Amino acid sequence: MAVLVIAEHDNASLKDATHKTVTAAAKMGGDIDVLVAGKGIKDVMAAAAKIDGVRAVLGVDHDSLERQLAEAMEVVVVGLMDGYDAVLSPDTTTHKNYMPRVAAKLDVQQISSVTGVESADTFVRPIYAGNAMATVQSTDAKKVVTVRTTAFAAAGEGGSASASDSAANIGDLKSEFVSEELTKSDRPELTAAKTVISGGRGMGSGENFKLLEGIADKLGAAMGASRAAVDAGFVPNDWQVGQTGKSVAPELYIAVGISGAIQHLAGMKDSKVIAAINKDEDAPIFSVADYGLVADLFKALPEFEAELEKAGV
Amino acid sequence: MKVLVPVKRVLDYNVKARVKPDQSGVDLSNVKMSMNPFDEIAVEEAVRLQEAGTATETIVVSIGPAKAQETIRTGLAMGMDRGVHVQTDDDLEPLAVAKILKAVAEAEGADLVITGKQAIDNDYGSTGGMLAALLDWPIGSAANSMSKDGDALTVVKEVDGGLQTVKLQMPALVTTDLRLNEPRYASLPNIMKAKRKPIEAKTPADYGVDTTPRLKTLKVTEPAAREAGIKVEDAAALVDKLKNEAGVL
Ligand SMILES: Cc1cc2nc3c(=O)[nH]c(=O)nc-3n(C[C@H](O)[C@H](O)[C@H](O)COP(=O)(O)OP(=O)(O)OC[C@H]3O[C@@H](n4cnc5c(N)ncnc54)[C@H](O)[C@@H]3O)c2cc1C
């Protein structure tokens, strides 16, 4: 049995989501190869070759793969699947964009956002915003799986897999990349951060998110938000944590002015420790919080920051 | 331009799913069901395209039990022209749904299909991509905004790093994200009017699609529950607990 893992990268560096997907793949048994599809990917390939447990790294370098356009990725991955029994990718937006295309072309049912791998054909995945966990067994000859990376530890580094370039026959595409507007931040990436501090509608404005910044600086935390805060335009869309946004599972998640709707909980309730600040003592967020502070955030946040300072954090 | 919008009837987003004691699935008896919220956004976008004169006809399609008709009526009340109901009591997987939708899109000669980015019940998020591949159409996933210029469709997508703009040749498929628009409420007169709009009745067999599931659900269980936490007095106590008890600072 052979499993193809598709790397998450930005053409310059390999992302941790890849290492986590390798861990999920390892639970299926069999040989693991990593596909790096992109443009100018030498460094990424070299990094992928170091992941423990990887047999080989395949690099496909092509203009259309710089932004991993859906149609181009479909062609590349489907073209490789003769040699594999399964293909796994992280469940980030890049891969969600084309993995269903791969599944359809292979005539298999995709298994999305798995949080557990029981065997080569059996997977656990959350459904209904994480209010139920389904264990499903695939009867398809090949498995197409996306992985909720927060549920798996990162594979270590120390391997020395072979790396080779592979050609791709990508013809004319019916779509093209136009532009990109990426949120700039010096903070850690939301889904990989050890600490996350998120604000909700209770923050009142984008300006007020400054109250979270000082704390995030002290804690080295990533910043997140509820859908309501994003919809209101307080913060960028890619900050949204939840069922239909990003899933996070940091050591510490701090929810401020967030009520705790099921859709929000779906994206953060697997955090190790949860703290919540909310002025409504009945807010549902307190039902998942290890530590709840019932307080007005405008008073509590400056105090919290000062106390962190005092505690030498 | 003909626009096709597939809509799914799902457990209402305000209702917390309850796992059945026999672990066979989620209990859907006597609970409120609604149109998948992402599909409401898709319907709204189609109706706006028609109001702007860009779309010439808007068709809403649902695959599901008899009651899926109500969901189609909701789409019609929001302004869609007519409906197609592919009736089945089986809970079809996205692959089977996509195969049926491909047949519907071809039969209708659709130029644009707008699906939700995910159904909030099974959270697969794969039907749109599968359908695009089966049709060999380009896709704009998780649309934040879209506009048609000439034969092309420009779609601004929500991606993990922010926003990305792509240009698609028509025919094309778009999946909706939450910020694409704010769906309207159907007015009473429009709800009445929708009752007279036609809904064509079909079955999966009409399209010759084999809907045998590919996944066997072995069990459906409750997620691990979190232990009840405590309330702390003030910010100082919170820092103390996080530092000295939880050890996460
Ligand atoms: C299809 C769909 C998908 C969705 N996906 C997501 C998702 O992925 N992520 C997500 O987060 N949501 C999602 N939602 C939205 C979700 O249902 C809730 O509407 C949303 O999470 C609420 O955000 P909130 O908690 O910030 O706002 P609210 O529910 O309005 O809560 C604000 C909280 O702030 C508190 N507050 C106000 N002022 C103060 C103050 N001064 N001090 C302290 N506390 C204060 C209030 O007590 C309240 O609890 C989705 C909804 C749908 C329909």
Ligand SMILES: Nc1ncnc2c1ncn2[C@@H]1O[C@H](COP(=O)(O)O)[C@@H](O)[C@H]1O
């Ligand atoms: N049974 C169905 N009938 C019509 N459309 C559907 C059905 N199932 C899924 N869809 C469409 O596909 C989208 C994504 O669903 P899913 O892949 O199940 O998450 C939904 O938002 C709908 O637009």
